[in-house]
Amino acid sequence: MTTITDGAALAHAVKDRLESGIQQFEEKVEQGRRAIARGRRAGEDGVEATVSQIERHPLRAVAAVTAVGVLVGCVVGFAAGRCTRRRA
Numbered sequence: 001m002t003t004i005t006d007g008a009a010l011a012h013a014v015k016d017r018l019e020s021g022i023q024q025f026e027e028k029v030e031q032g033r034r035a036i037a038r039g040r041r042a043g044e045d046g047v048e049a050t051v052s053q054i055e056r057h058p059l060r061a062v063a064a065v066t067a068v069g070v071l072v073g074c075v076v077g078f079a080a081g082r083c084t085r086r087r088a
Helices: 004-055 058-087
Strands: none
Touching: 004 058
16 A cells, blocks of 8 residues: 555656656757747748849749749640550
8 A cells, every 4th residue: 555655756756757858858849949940031031032033133033934834834745645645
């Protein structure tokens, strides 16, 4: 039969063992929050740089978007053509 003092001693022992794990968990959560904040700032900086480059060179931006669109269109068209030829 356990007594109140045995229960208190057991609770204290469990608390001591869990305390380091809880502290490590809290540190990892804080590291994750800082990493998310750094990623958000890096993303915002990237968007600002992209907008700045588009404002400086609008024709180059339009040409690049057009080239990417043509390339994607060719790849999709080629893939769709191959799919329809296999079915026939």
